Amino acid sequence: MVYFKRFSIWQLFLLLMSLPTTLALVGVLTAWLDIDLLVLGHLFEFVIPNAVLNTLGLVLCVAIVTSLIAVISAWLTTVCDFPGRAFFSWALILPMAIPGYVMAFALVGALEYTGSFQTYLRESISSSLILPDVYSFGGVVLALSLTLYPYTYLLVRNAFQTQGKQSLEVGQSLGLSVRQSFWRVSLPQARPWIVGGSLLVMMETLADFGTVAVFNYDTLTTTIYKSWFSLFSFQSALQIASLLLLFVIVVSLLERQSRHKQRFTNARNTVQARSRILLPSLQAYLACAFCGVIFFIGFLLPIGQLLLWAIPHLSSGLTDQFLRYMLGSFSLSLLAMTIITALALLLAFAARTQNSYLANWSVKISTLGYALPGTVLAVGLLAPIAAIDHYLARLGFAAPILQGSIVVMLLAYSVRFMAVAFSPIENNLLRVTPSIDAASRSLSVSGLSMLWRVHFPMIRVGVLTAMVLVFVDVMKELPITLMTRPFGFNTLAVRIYELSSEGLWQRAALPALAIVLVGLIPVVILILRADKVQQ
Amino acid sequence: MSTEIKHYLSLNEVVIGYDSEPVLSGISFSLQRGEIGCLLGPSGCGKTSLLRAIGGFEHLSGGRITLNNEVISQRQYTLAPEQRQIGMVFQDYALFPHLTVIENVKFGLHGLSQPESDTRSLYLLEQIGLMDKKAVMPHELSGGEQQRVALARALAPQPKLLLLDEPFSNLDVELRESLGEQVRALLKQTQTTAIMVTHDQHEAFAMADSIGVLNGGALLQWDSAYAIYHQPINAFVADFVGQGVMLNGEMVSTTEVQTTLGCFERKSIAATIDNIQPGDPVKVLIRPDDIIHQDSSELTAKVVARHFRGAEFLYHLELDNHERVLALVPSHHDHAINEKIGIRLEIDHVVVFK
Structure with a gap:
């Protein structure tokens, strides 16, 4: 009996994981429901x-x-x-x-x-x-x-x-x-x-x-x-x-x-x-x-x-405002990194332990988002979100609740970057032999406690890689942030876009350098790892 | 039912796989508490699937498995492995690489206080002779040591049943024998009921109280090692367990068979040939140890091949009618190929197949 109960919790999780991507795709298709000739x-x-x-x-x-x-x-x-x-x-x-x-x-x-x-x-x-x-x-x-x-x-x-x-x-x-x-x-x-x-x-x-x-x-x-x-x-x-x-x-x-x-x-x-x-x-x-x-x-x-x-304006560039953008970018990237990596870890684990059609499809759908342009995702997700808000408003909530909130932004990021986090974790998890799982279960350690006590210590490198990649990708990301951010919320990427589209390139240089510096982290890791493979 | 309840572990008409294409079907056997059973068979016979089904990693599509009077598996019901209290030792040991030896052994100890679990795990480490390696990481251990740690880890929570999946296959031959004896001693000492899977008959003979021979998804015979060897139920079991050849024979009465080596009385089991009639052609199993070399014997055979095995030779002998038999002969009887040597038969169990 217990067997079936736990099964359904993971099933629910797997269904939920494939929901955002599906919503975004369906959202794009609703474009043709209402045609203004x-x-x-x-x-x-x-x-x-x-x-x-x-x-x-x-x-x-x-x-x-x-x-x-x-x-x-x-x-x-x-x-x-x-x-x-x-x-x-x-x-x-x-x-x-x-x-x-x-x-x-x-x-x-x-x-x-x-x-x-x-x-x-x-x-x-x-x-x-x-x-x-x-x-x-x-x-x-x-x-x-x-x-x-x-x-x-x-x-x-x-x-x-x-x-x-x-x-x-x-x-x-x-x-x-x-x-x-x-x-x-x-x-x-x-x-x-x-x-x-x-x-x-x-x-x-x-x-x-x-x-x-x-x-x-x-x-x-x-x-x-x-x-x-x-x-x-x-x-x-x-x-x-x-x-x-x-x-x-x-x-x-x-x-x-x-x-x-x-x-x-x-x-x-x-x-x-x-x-x-x-x-x-x-x-x-x-x-x-x-x-x-x-x-x-x-x-x-x-x-x-x-x-x-940047250098001549370094002192004038390092303003409170600049630090605020930095903080905005870092806290947003950290938040997205934590959520997305955790979800990817659970998804990889669920796919491994469930090994069902549902799990396979859930993985396929939820990692599909990497191919979707940020602009498509932003508008695609907004359509169903607006519908949900509309529904909530009818129930008497003060609308809009979701639109223009950080939730939409995080949802869009998680669709776009799930694959980025998922693949290093999955790669590491594949190297853990199935008999390790069986051993753990035969010793009465299963489910999340198995993930925490057995798998997690064995795939730390993959999880860390996922965290770095998502952090950097979110920090560099522009269209999703630009189109779904809450009013007044700014990141380095958005700031660079605003300044450069007004031709204020000198002022955009400092935030741009900050982004490049962060972007160098995964590239350096990639180079070091490629070197190791070569040797 | 009443007999079934007395058994500690029993499998009843177990079917694994799809109904239309079962991996295993009609598997029934049972073990008493403290007994060691062994599933023996060639690769692909389904023995590992059966072991996994007992462990709860494989679902049944028919039949029932009961352990200690509790149904743990039947069609559409599988008690989760983590709730079975069945220990498992894996072919690749599956030690947790990020935990030390003692942490591995402690892993399955739940609900014990720190001193209690220390005592328990140290006791087991002592039993397997690895006290001095307790703080070592698994990858620093030799294969045999890892194997023993895996065993200690599985035994630590005092499982109701221990399953061993080809536990010695990754070890070299000498280590296999000595470790096999140690493992058996430890299991007997801890009164652990166990089932081992192997494709190696010597391992099975060394470890098991009862042996089941599997082939093609069916359990062919479930018996003591002695019976499996001397009273195989069919030609496959006879061939798979031990060496031997089949001689052509003919029934002269319902209990007597005539072969080129003489006439024998059939005393053995072999239910498949119950309806045998005089005059029927049959096969007679001749083991290498059934044939004794004796220079003075009138019956002779020609040496066609010989394998030196140290203490003895295994001779391939050709009889006058060109049928061949095997003979184990002490190695000071050194005969050349094509030489004719005298032989004598000493058969306790004449096994006859149709």
Whole structure:
């Protein structure tokens, strides 16, 4: 009897866990319940074609540029050897720490005609030297590509590390030159990783809000925001969101499919230091220059520009107001981190111990949110929340209760970041053998006390990883915070967005540096861990 | 019913798996308090599923398991493992890696005061001879030591029943035997009722009071070790437990069988051949120890293969009609291949199968 009673509590938990994501998706679909033909006509005539074309163009170009950067630099740093290779191997991951909306205004600030870098070039090299206009489509592509290429770089690097050299040798043994082997053996073999990385990049590009906003480049995400906050048409915001959702679903289905093809043929045979191809001097310089340029514009230049802005105003920048934003960001991130990690831990544990259809589906649905753009989530969740508030108001509560409260924001975060917290915990939990659970239960320790006494001490690293990742992701997050925050509530990310959209870049530099600093934590952990795997 | 109640543990027509495709079915056996039972069978025979079902980790789709007069499993009812007070020792030991040896042993002690649980766990550590390792982490122990800690941990809460899943399979052969004896002694001393699962007949013989041979999801025979070896119920049991060959024979009466080695009287059990008639062709089980080498014997056989085993040779012998038998012969009788040697039969239990 007791057996069935406990079962239902976990069942309830699993059902509840899949509820927020479902609500958000259903919320987006309610867009089509109530169709205002006038508004819809306007949308389809003037707004949507432009936004769709812009979005698709951007996604395509960013995918191509990131793939090129990632494949070339991954090939150079894993299979070849040249001066600085060891440094670039990890340094090329660093741009990941800079959120797109920071990268965007830092790059614009440095590269525009009156910007620091272009001015420096004119003064030191030639006064006639003019860089192409950064405030353009090319600029958006550049900024997004630089923050996003590390996704593909990490995947492709992994692929080359495990099979690059081996496939080269196979090619060479069949009479191909190094160049021929690269094109005919190594590259085709690495294709699943390149495609997988590019699809991740595409998903991030579809979701991006902050970067395109800096360039005033209208995509679906900014159109959602504008329809709601400038045109005050929540319904059309939802309708555009459902359109964006359609693209996201296509890309994430492709991504899921591509992951099945990512199989290592021989993981043990990694590239050894002595077996790397030593590039002849001219090629070595070119390789070094290529990696150097990417690292320079992707990391040194934006960071340098931020420092250039921030340092002179350091004393005036460190105001009470700034500290308040810091506090807002930190307390919000801490709160979200605690809740989301705890829920992810319970979810992973429930999935492990229940091992039912319900558990599998609950995990699938509740970790789906990572693919959903923040803008879509924000509007999608708000629709059902408004309905609930409406219902509560009818019951006599003072409305609105949930809307504009921190609850909505936390709900949206938990949908978006559940997967981030879940996967490191699940990975660690998978390494605990089932007989450990059986042993514990045969000694009359089960349920939450088993989680606390047996599993938790064994998966501490995974839980810690989850906490760090969620903390940083929430701190960097922009559209959800911007669209669901309680009135007057500010975070560093929102502050950066507000200041940079008003062109007050100098003042945005200090909060931006704070965000980058926090964002470096998981990147450094990633680099250290990758190094350990390599050894 | 009345006989069932006297048993401490009893399984009654147990079915595991889907009705249409059961993993195990029709499993019935019982144990007295303090007895050690053993489930023996090849891999995939379902013995581990059966053990897990007794532990409560697997549901029954039919039948009933009772322990100490309480139904613990039947169709649509499974008492949760944590409420059964059934200890388990796992193949991989499953020691908690973050706890020291003594913390592992104490893990299942609930409702005892600190001094009481100290006393209990120290007593067990003494029994397994690991007092000096009490503060050590599991990964610092050898395989045999981990095994003993796992046993102590399972015994600490004085379980109603102890289940051992291939407990010695990860140990080397010498350690297996000595540890097997220690474990049996400890179980007998603590009067623990236990069931062990193994695929190794020697382990089963060394440990168990009763042995059940499983194959293809069915319990073929539940008997003492001696009976399993000398009175196997069918050809599979005969073949799986111990070595031996089947000679062709023919019934000359309902109790006598004629083979190329002579005529024997059938005294053994084998219910499957009750309706046997004179003239029926049958198989006769001949164990290596049934055949004695004797130079003076008129009956001879040709050596076709030989395996030196130290104290003895295992000879593969070919009879005149080209049938083959095995013989265990003291190793100072060193005969070459193709040599003809004299043999004599010494069979206490003639086992006949259809």
